[in-house]
Amino acid sequence: MLLKEKLIEICHRVYDKGFVSAFDGNLSARTPEGNIYITRSGVCKGEVTPEDILLIDLEGRKLEGEGKITTEVKIHLLAYKYRKEVNAVIHSHPVYATAFATMGEGFTTPVFPEMVLSLGKVPLCKYSTPSTEELPESMLPHIDYAWAMLLENHGAVAFGKSVEDAYFKTEKLEHAAKTLWAIRTMGRAKTIPLVKLKKLYSISEDVYGIKLNEKNRMDF
Numbered sequence: 001m002l003l004k005e006k007l008i009e010i011c012h013r014v015y016d017k018g019f020v021s022a023f024d025g026n027l028s029a030r031t032p033e034g035n036i037y038i039t040r041s042g043v044c045k046g047e048v049t050p051e052d053i054l055l056i057d058l059e060g061r062k063l064e065g066e067g068k069i070t071t072e073v074k075i076h077l078l079a080y081k082y083r084k085e086v087n088a089v090i091h092s093h094p095v096y097a098t099a100f101a102t103m104g105e106g107f108t109t110p111v112f113p114e115m116v117l118s119l120g121k122v123p124l125c126k127y128s129t130p131s132t133e134e135l136p137e138s139m140l141p142h143i144d145y146a147w148a149m150l151l152e153n154h155g156a157v158a159f160g161k162s163v164e165d166a167y168f169k170t171e172k173l174e175h176a177a178k179t180l181w182a183i184r185t186m187g188r189a190k191t192i193p194l195v196k197l198k199k200l201y202s203i204s205e206d207v208y209g210i211k212l213n214e215k216n217r218m219d220f
């Protein structure tokens with residue numbers, strides 16, 4: 001499947017799953033030539049067609065397509081500039097993940113092995129006004145290690161090695177947020193003991209290439 005078609009399919013999936021409403025969110029993918037396909041401004045992700053996908057360069061200049069470039073393009077450009085291994089970015093507003101972001105919480109404690117392995121630490125980026133330079137600046141302290149981030153009072157961002165990978169990271173993030181919400185209605189979440197966490201990180205390094213360091217290490 002062509003990259004543009006894949007991006008469109010994932011746009012529809014993101015909308016069908018309720019990770020965005022109305023015209024919210026934006027999705028992008030890096031082409032083999034190093035340019036970026038990105039959803040145009042003001043389109044419902046459930047109704048994206050090939051005409052709604054723009055081609056831009058790494059400086060955010062439009063190369064192909066009709067329509068406005070999203071004001072949240074800076075989120076995407078930051079990831080592609082700083083992370084060579086990132087080939088897709090999904091910015092969405094999933095209900096449970098955004099609820100945690102609005103309480104001012106990231107996912108920084110080790111609760112689910114699956115989260116530790118595939119997402120690692122999910123930091124909270126300080127509230128910033130959408131569409132301004134404040135937004136990429138709030139992401140900058142975490143851009144070198146995170147595969148998903150929560151944007152305070154706003155939503156979520158997931159990075160992937162492919163469009164599908166970015167989608168599954170978004171889905172995993174929302175699933176974890178929903179489970180944590182359920183846990184909090186019942187009581188308190190237990191965290192994974194440190195010795196077991198170290199074991200998980202060694203798997204994470206071997207299988208997912210996520211290297212443990214001071215920044216991505218979960219709080220304990």
Ligand SMILES: [Zn+2]
Pocket residue numbers: 024025072091092093130154155
């Ligand atoms: Zn947004």
